[in-house]
Amino acid sequence: MSTRYAHIAFSPAAVERQRSTGSFTVYGSKLDQPDEGPMEFDFRAQGFVKSVDSFFMSTVTPDGWPYVQHRGGPRGFLHVLGPNRIGFADLPGNQQFVTLGNLEENNRISLFVIDYPTRTRLKIYGRAHVIEADEDPELLQQLLQVPGGTMTAKAQRSIVVEVEAFDWNCSRNITPRFDKERMDESLALARQPLQAEVDRLTAEVEELRARLSKNE
Structure with missing residues (x-):
């Protein structure tokens, strides 16, 4: 992973806070490596x-x-x-x-x-x-x-x-929100198995009707 982001974002004051909270090894320690551009x-x-x-x-x-x-x-x-x-x-x-x-x-x-x-x-x-x-x-x-x-x-x-x-x-504290396009896509996917079941049952009903018609 490049160190460029750390060299831009982490000021000395930010690094000090990282040290005090224990997150320096994950973040600020990247400043010990050269800026890779x-x-x-x-x-x-x-x-x-x-x-x-x-x-x-x-x-x-x-x-x-x-x-x-x-x-x-x-x-x-x-x-x-x-x-x-x-x-x-x-x-x-x-x-x-x-x-x-x-x-x-x-x-x-x-x-x-x-x-x-x-x-x-x-x-x-x-x-x-x-x-x-x-x-x-x-x-x-x-x-x-x-x-x-x-x-x-x-x-x-x-x-x-x-x-x-x-x-x-990180994804923490992001509340999921869905626009109309995403909702339409999700509903379409949710409908697929239901529509398949409806189609199956419709075909079964038509078959039973055909059998009853022959027996009359």
């Missing part, structure tokens, strides 16, 4: 990123205040563009442009990607690049593609994140 997504991380329909991202204002923003779209709107590169189309919002303004000053970004049904979450550190639509229209068109077709929202730019590090978080 940017991490690359493995197969699991790639699949997870491509499967979500929302995430939270955080930037920092010039005064040092964190700013968290939610982004959502059709499943698959967050794209894996390379081993350590992800991207998405910047869809219209409330026009405050706080995230974009922060990125002009400091391109560091953190993404918190969560899937509620499976209680899975992935934390990502990276550096974001804002690419206006007229600078690379082909990239924007690529990011507008999702498994169900092309998003119709008028996006003005692409945001590409060069991933520095990522880490899987």
Whole structure:
């Protein structure tokens, strides 16, 4: 496992708390090893990123205040563009442009990607690049593609994140929630054995009716 996440996330104060609680051997001890540089997504991380329909991202204002923003779209709107590169189309919002303004000053970004049904979450550190639509229209068109077709929202730019590090978080305290798509999938699976039994019983009834008809 790469040590990059530890070198980014664990400050001296965090390490001291890890020492006092006994978690240092699991986490902070990674700082004793050299920083191995940017991490690359493995197969699991790639699949997870491509499967979500929302995430939270955080930037920092010039005064040092964190700013968290939610982004959502059709499943698959967050794209894996390379081993350590992800991207998405910047869809219209409330026009405050706080995230974009922060990125002009400091391109560091953190993404918190969560899937509620499976209680899975992935934390990502990276550096974001804002690419206006007229600078690379082909990239924007690529990011507008999702498994169900092309998003119709008028996006003005692409945001590409060069991933520095990522880490899987524990599932503790995540309440499972299911959207309509997941519920429909679950209900369809639940109906299959019931429908098979109904079909069997229907065929049996029809057979019995046919026998009775012959005996009359």
